[in-house]
Each structure stands twice: as structure tokens, then as C-alpha cells.
Amino acid sequence: MKKYVDPQGRHIRVYVKLLHSPAWRVLGFSAKALFTDLRAIVTGTNNGNISAALSDMKHKGWTAPTTLAKALYELRAMGFIAVTVEGGLRQGTRVPSLYRFTDLEVFEQPKVGVLAMKATHDYARFESVREAEQALAEGFEKLQAAGRKKQQSNKKTPVQKMYRSNTESVSEAQISNT
Template identity: 35%
Template sequence: MRLYREVFESHAWQCLSSGGRDAYLALLLQKGSTNNGDLSLPITVARRYGIKSEATLAKALRELCSVGLLAISRRGGSTKEGHRQVNLYRFTDYDVYENPSKHIDACKATNEWKLITTLGLGREAIRKGEEQAAALALERKKTLLQKMKGTTSEIEGVEPKTTSKNEVWPAEPLQKMKPAQGPPMSVKPYAATV
């Protein structure tokens, strides 16, 4: 495994958290001479290299992409057959060879990490990457939630729709309660008797 001095001393590397550095090294261990672009890091593998949670792994991969050390070569998701595909990554400082079976196109090294010329630029890129991820997660959450429409009044009792004979509690309609009417009850003070 080769971690070149130019990358190690770069501002992009210096901005990374320890999780980001661990993820980079774990992916670098997988890289062979021709498989750049066909790299993935599932949580089961990441745990061997010190990344314990899925949230830390996701944040680390976002950091690496934000500072340009990694790029996504194939975006994951669900296929028409219902299979899940993982994101595949490439190191930007190495060439990528074509892999038609995984829909990976050939490309030369792009070295986006060299655009991070100061620590401030690197931290800003990571911050923007996190904001984009949060906005995307919020958008997904909005589209996945079902909006419920109320069909009863606030004081109306709720009745079960279906029951079985084996239920422990019998299915009976709940009692409708009305708010108290009239003057409030007075409380007599406690008189001590001797």
C-alpha cells in the first residue's frame, strides 16, 4: 500500500477527521493495479479498520469526496429487479480502467484534491458537503412520509377497526367524555381536631 508524500502532506489530507483517514487507508488496501473505480467500503469491512458506526463511515466517505481525494465512479441504489447496489469509489490521483460489467468508464487521474490549497478551503468544502447531505436526507424524509388526515374530532372516541376472539381485552368502543360544566367544586380546608 502506497500513501504518497504529496497526498500525505496536502491540505486535503490535513482537513480529514480520523475516520476519514481510516476510510482512505481501508480503501487504499483494496486498490490493485486495475480496480480503481471498483472500490467500496461496507461497514463490515470498515469495522476492521476502526470505523465502528455507519454514521461515521458515511461522514468519512463524504469528507473524502468533498476534499477531492475520492470520487464516486458509480452511484448505488436499487435496481429494477429489487437488488441493492453500493456506491463505487475511485481515487482521483490514479487512472481508472473501463469495467463495462459494472458500468465504470475509463478516465485519467483528475487530482481534485490539489484544488484544496489551504486548510480553510478544505474545511469549507467538508462543511458544504455535510450541508448538502443533510438537505438531501431531509428531502428524502419529506417524500417518504405519508401525510395523515384527521377524520375525527378531538373529543371523539377511537374504536378499533378489527378484532379477533382471542384478544385479551374485549374490543369495546371507548367512552366519549364531555368537558365539565358548571361551577368548580369547592374544597373545604382540613380542620385539625384535638
């Protein structure tokens, strides 16, 4: 039996239940655009192995790292995506965080360390738009506080440079004695 191939090409499937959820209604335009761009990467078996690194997203028009980071945070806070592999420095190289869509099943991908998982629909935990807005606002406050704390701990204390004054001089006898 021949497999059906859509003559229009690949498409993105998003159920109306997700689009009508309180969590979706509080997302900003950038977060919704990022959702669409990330969803276009899903092939059916790679959910959980989705990278949203700026270097990967530049070809889709994402140029501002802060806009991308804010949109990513919104999608995570509202439960549309979740981290499967935490990024960072590993074996001397930078590894991006990998994400999964919570409304899709995840198949095991041992090469990247992603375990199989059923869809969790984390975005559905909000009963109302007000509850979702409050969760997003509280999340941003925590994120900003963590950023301020990190910024304060990274500040270098100024080091006073010690210069010999021109009035200090060392005699030739002191030099020859050493």
C-alpha cells in the same frame, strides 16, 4: 525476467504531495482511516471498483454506519475519492456504490460498468486549508439540509383510527335486510 515480489507483502503507496495537501489536513481521523482501509483494497487494476459498503468494511472494524457515511462524505467532498458507479436498487437487488481514488489511473472494467480514466487529483483544487475547511463545512450543511428535507418527506401523517362506539348498535332487523 522474474517479477519483483516484496518480501514484506503488499503495501500502500501514497505520495507526500497528497499528504501535505490542504484537503488532507482538514480530514478527520475517521476519514483518514477509511482512506487507508480503502487504499488497501486497490490491487493496481481495480481502482474504480472499490466498494465501501458497511458489510464489506465490518471486517476492518467499521461498525457504525454513520461514522462510515461521514468519513465517506469527507473523502468525496475533499476530492480523494469519486463515485464511478452509483449504488441503489437494481433488478430487485441492492448494489453498492463503487469508488475510485482520484490520484490513481482507472482501467476499464466492463463487467461493473467502469470506464478508463486518467488520474484527476481532485483534492489538489484547494489552495489553502481555510478554503478546504470552508468547502467541507458548506458541504456538510447542504448534506444536513438534504437529510432534513428527505426526513420530512418520509414522515407518515398519522391516520386516525375509527372505532365504533359502544353506544352504536345495529338491530337484527337491519342485518337481515342487507
